[in-house]
Amino acid sequence: MKIDCGHYPLMGGFDELLEGPGLPRPGADALCDYFAMLPPEELEARHRAVDAAIMAAGITFTVYSEAGNIDRAWPFDVVPRILAKTEWDHIEAGLKQRLKALNLFIDDIYHDQQIVKDGVFPADVLADSKNFREACVGANPPFGVWAHICGTDLVRDGDGTVYVLEDNLRVPSGVSYMLENRQLMKKLFPELFARYDVLPVDDYPAALYDMLAALSPRAGERPEIAVLTPGIYNSAYFEHSYLAQQMGAHLVEGSDLVVLDDDCVYMKTIEGLTRLDVIYRRVDDDFIDPEVFRADSTLGVPGLMRSWKAGKIGIANAPGSGVADDKVVYAYVPKMIEYYLKEDAILPNVPSYLCMHEADRDYVLANLDKLVVKPANESGGYGMLIGPKSTLEERAKFAELIAENPRNYMAQPTLSLSTVPTLCEDAIEPRHVDLRPFILQSKDFYVTRGGLTRVALRRGSLVVNSSQGGGSKDTWVVQEGSAA
Amino acid sequence: MMLARVAENLYWMARYLERAEDTARLINATTMMLMDMPRGASFGWEDLLKVVGLAEPFHKLYDEASESAVMSFLIQDERNPSSIFACVRHARENTRTFREVLPRESWEWVNELYLYTSTHKSSALDRRKRMEVLTEIIRRRQAVVGLLSGTMSRDEAFQFMRIGRNVERADMTSRVLDVSHAVNLPFQGGQFTDLVWVSVLHALSAHQMYRRHVGVHAKGHKVVHYLLNDAQFPRSVRHCLTELQSALGELPGQGPQRQIVSLIRTLDAVDGRKLAANETANGGLHGFCDRLQSGLALLSGAIAETYFRAAHSQPLSQTQFQLA
Numbered sequence: 088m089k090i091d092c093g094h095y096p097l098m099g100g101f102d103e104l105l106e107g108p109g110l111p112r113p114g115a116d117a118l119c120d121y122f123a124m125l126p127p128e129e130l131e132a133r134h135r136a137v138d139a140a141i142m143a144a145g146i147t148f149t150v151y152s153e154a155g156n157i158d159r160a161w162p163f164d165v166v167p168r169i170l171a172k173t174e175w176d177h178i179e180a181g182l183k184q185r186l187k188a189l190n191l192f193i194d195d196i197y198h199d200q201q202i203v204k205d206g207v208f209p210a211d212v213l214a215d216s217k218n219f220r221e222a223c224v225g226a227n228p229p230f231g232v233w234a235h236i237c238g239t240d241l242v243r244d245g246d247g248t249v250y251v252l253e254d255n256l257r258v259p260s261g262v263s264y265m266l267e268n269r270q271l272m273k274k275l276f277p278e279l280f281a282r283y284d285v286l287p288v289d290d291y292p293a294a295l296y297d298m299l300a301a302l303s304p305r306a307g308e309r310p311e312i313a314v315l316t317p318g319i320y321n322s323a324y325f326e327h328s329y330l331a332q333q334m335g336a337h338l339v340e341g342s343d344l345v346v347l348d349d350d351c352v353y354m355k356t357i358e359g360l361t362r363l364d365v366i367y368r369r370v371d372d373d374f375i376d377p378e379v380f381r382a383d384s385t386l387g388v389p390g391l392m393r394s395w396k397a398g399k400i401g402i403a404n405a406p407g408s409g410v411a412d413d414k415v416v417y418a419y420v421p422k423m424i425e426y427y428l429k430e431d432a433i434l435p436n437v438p439s440y441l442c443m444h445e446a447d448r449d450y451v452l453a454n455l456d457k458l459v460v461k462p463a464n465e466s467g468g469y470g471m472l473i474g475p476k477s478t479l480e481e482r483a484k485f486a487e488l489i490a491e492n493p494r495n496y497m498a499q500p501t502l503s504l505s506t507v508p509t510l511c512e513d514a515i516e517p518r519h520v521d522l523r524p525f526i527l528q529s530k531d532f533y534v535t536r537g538g539l540t541r542v543a544l545r546r547g548s549l550v551v552n553s554s555q556g557g558g559s560k561d562t563w564v565v566q567e568g569s570a571a
Numbered sequence: 572m573m574l575a576r577v578a579e580n581l582y583w584m585a586r587y588l589e590r591a592e593d594t595a596r597l598i599n600a601t602t603m604m605l606m607d608m609p610r611g612a613s614f615g616w617e618d619l620l621k622v623v624g625l626a627e628p629f630h631k632l633y634d635e636a637s638e639s640a641v642m643s644f645l646i647q648d649e650r651n652p653s654s655i656f657a658c659v660r661h662a663r664e665n666t667r668t669f670r671e672v673l674p675r676e677s678w679e680w681v682n683e684l685y686l687y688t689s690t691h692k693s694s695a696l697d698r699r700k701r702m703e704v705l706t707e708i709i710r711r712r713q714a715v716v717g718l719l720s721g722t723m724s725r726d727e728a729f730q731f732m733r734i735g736r737n738v739e740r741a742d743m744t745s746r747v748l749d750v751s752h753a754v755n756l757p758f759q760g761g762q763f764t765d766l767v768w769v770s771v772l773h774a775l776s777a778h779q780m781y782r783r784h785v786g787v788h789a790k791g792h793k794v795v796h797y798l799l800n801d802a803q804f805p806r807s808v809r810h811c812l813t814e815l816q817s818a819l820g821e822l823p824g825q826g827p828q829r830q831i832v833s834l835i836r837t838l839d840a841v842d843g844r845k846l847a848a849n850e851t852a853n854g855g856l857h858g859f860c861d862r863l864q865s866g867l868a869l870l871s872g873a874i875a876e877t878y879f880r881a882a883h884s885q886p887l888s889q890t891q892f893q894l895a
Binding site for chain 2: 354
């Protein structure tokens with residue numbers, strides 16, 4: 088097999104690397120040349136080496152079934168996605184602006200709710216929010232920041248515009264795969280890096296550490312930081328362990344921690360109990376403290392909320408942050424940016440129809456075959472209706488669901504997601520991609536350079552979630568004119 | 572500082588890997604000797620099971636101690652928690668839970684050891700391929716040991732692995748010593764009593780070092796002394812105890828140190844000649860090994876009580892623990 092850009096079957100939408108057959112975008116020409124020169128057997132060999140490296144490194148996500156836990160190798164495509172630095176700078180500014188506004192919103196919601204009083208954000212959306220936590224009202228996390236780690240999904244439509252698809256503010260995952268993808272590319276195509284100035288991504292663990300350390304209640308000392316995982320059977324366990332390792336932090340489960348009468352959190356160590364300062368929790372709100380949330384949770388730590396509200400432990404993301412991770416709340420982000428920052432949104436939202444509004448609902452019900460309908464609170468691509476690919480029965484079912492609970496549904500036009508050349512069975516073919524950069528905020532801001540490019544490996548598919556047959560690519564932010 | 576749960580997992584991961592390697596070495600030594608036997612001669616597979624202390628669990632699963640049944644049981648049968656594959660799999664599952672405390676490649680190498688064992692375990696049943704596969708397993712396990720030795724800080728995590736490795740090794744040596752002299756191991760040939768002791772040395776991969784440092788002739792009392800008390804041979808019980816003493820010295824807490832001192836005193840009092848000739852009042856070599864094994868059991872108990880208890884006790888209160 089040979090990567091031949093001249094016979095690349097463009098799908099009519101926007102392709103990230105090629106403007107037309109045999110016509111690479113500026114910055115992608117050196118890459119296309121390289122692949123065109125690579126002998127087919129060499130490409131085959133490297134492709135096999137990728138699979139072997141992934142298995143050996145155990146870069147997997149775990150699917151739990153009755154037969155035991157199955158490790159699925161992380162599907163990786165060798166053709167990188169390229170973004171020009173100037174475009175990236177614009178996106179980065181937009182991402183920071185967005186997270187800043189979201190954090191002001193969350194802090195406002197758990198205090199005076201001024202945005203509701205001023206009529207910018209509807210009270211009934213808040214009243215029906217599944218992720219609003221009564222227990223968080225009045226809490227004052229450091230810097231007024233609640234969502235410290237945000238994974239924002241971006242997509243590019245046919246005309247080249249980059250839209251924000253959603254903000255993941257609960258326990259967004261994928262950053263370890265972004266880091267691993269770069270390691271794999273460096274190992275397998277070292278000569279490509281000689282042709283490009285690719286901005287490095289590997290300072291993320293240090294940035295994450297600094298962001299977490301700033302949340303320590305004991306300023307001035309080296310903080311004890313732990314990643315709280317639901318355990319080995321969680322599908323993102325690889326990432327939890329990876330990040331703890333990269334930061335030199337502890338990887339703990341709920342049963343390793345205890346909150347004592349002094350409201351401090353302690354780790355059960357070989358020397359007895361040792362105080363913990365910051366928790367990067369990868370356990371959902373519902374499960375973190377059985378005294379406050381789900382009483383049957385064995386994944387959390389009884390008393391954790393008490394400790395957090397007393398300012399004795401830093402928790403990222405703060406409990407309750409999920410209130411802004413809601414596909415209906417999402418539609419209001421541009422208004423939040425205007426309201427809190429007095430700025431226009433740098434990155435546009437995908438046009439959204441909120442079924443709670445009668446006019447929108449009528450439009451959605453009349454156009455189910457053209458729209459993508461999403462429930463407000465699901466993640467991982469579950470519970471969606473993709474109109475153009477749906478059956479009559481599925482549309483009827485969704486019409487019913489929407490009528491029952493309009494607040495829980497929103498719809499967006501089906502975007503023609505951009506494509507990137509991808510190595511398929513026996514040729515290079517376009518496959519749809521999205522992009523998930525990660526943004527950090529506590530004392531300072533940090534944005535990953537690029538992010539995780541997820542790719543829908545099935546021909547024509549728009550679903551990029553790893554739980555649903557998606558894979559990923561390395562993402563390169565390159566300085567224009569740097570390619571040699 | 573180290574989580575009690577992680578410390579316990581590290582300890583067991585090292586024990587599992589040591590057990591896998593020791594078993595592989597024992598089988599390789601047996602297979603080598605097998606080839607020296609006249610065709611058609613019957614072979615004491617039952618005795619091999621006794622050496623590793625697994626005769627009873629074996630007969631719960633298999634009828635006859637044939638070569639294929641015993642090899643399957645010791646190499647690949649997951650129902651035997653001490654089989655090579657079960658040990659490697661446990662070690663790998665354990666390693667997954669503390670990847671963050673080890674150098675990055677450790678997980679990859681343990682994972683590769685697992686993948687290799689998983690793929691090749693059934694070909695190790697075949698006498699023709701057995702040596703090659705088991706040697707590769709030993710080599711890959713040793714690579715992990717070398718990697719840790721060359722790249723890992725001598726921190727608490729390292730010490731817990733060192734402890735696990737040496738507890739397992741001391742256990743193996745005392746067990747082989749206990750049983751080997753009583754059973755008809757294939758190595759001994761039956762003609763010369765010396766060969767009983769050669770077989771014991773082979774089973775513990777000690778033959779070459781013994782010859783180099785003690786002598787060509789495997790005299791009973793010298794072998795007993797070498798395997799119990801030699802200060803330099805890494806599989807002698809004394810060497811294991813010294814390693815344990817040094818590793819425990821790097822950790823907080825005094826409990827297990829007392830058990831070590833008492834075990835070392837037991838070794839100091841050994842009269843190799845009498846033990847080898849089975850002349851001592853307290854049950855001879857067998858009685859001595861029994862006492863050694865109970866001492867080692869007390870030691871593991873003290874280690875668990877001192878370091879792993881926090882991982883199991885519920886609920887905790889401030890008075891139970893000194894705050895660090």
